[in-house]
Amino acid sequence: MDGDQSFFMLIIQLAIVAFFLAVMWKIFEKAGKPGWAAIIPIYNIIVLLQIVGRPIWWILLLLIPVVNVVVGFLLALDLSRSFGHDLAFALGLFFLGFIFYPVLAFGSDTYRGPAAAA
Secondary structure: OOOHHHHHHHHHHHHHHHHHHHHHHHHHHHHOOOOOHHOOOHHHHHHHHHOOOOOOOOHHOOOOOOOHHHHOOOOOHHHHHHHOOOOOHHHHHOOOHHHHHHHHHOOOOOOOHHHHHH
């Protein structure tokens, strides 16, 4: 790749990252958490765990290979239920996150409380 293509790819990647930061910012705000927490590494996971009602020590489970995939799905399921959706929406969050996370962020869904705490 020459320099122009590399620069163009970098711009596209930065736009995608900025978009998903905005998506997570909006989801955090809908859940009553500060939006800026979405841009801080590790802390954003802690806030997400609080939103879905899981204990903070689950962050350690996300560091274990294969276990992190299962925990990631459980977090998607809990996030889905926290906003009043079902398993089908959680599958969408997990497998088609680039579509379902913006729907959750910019749609009319309201936060109903941490699903895992119920």
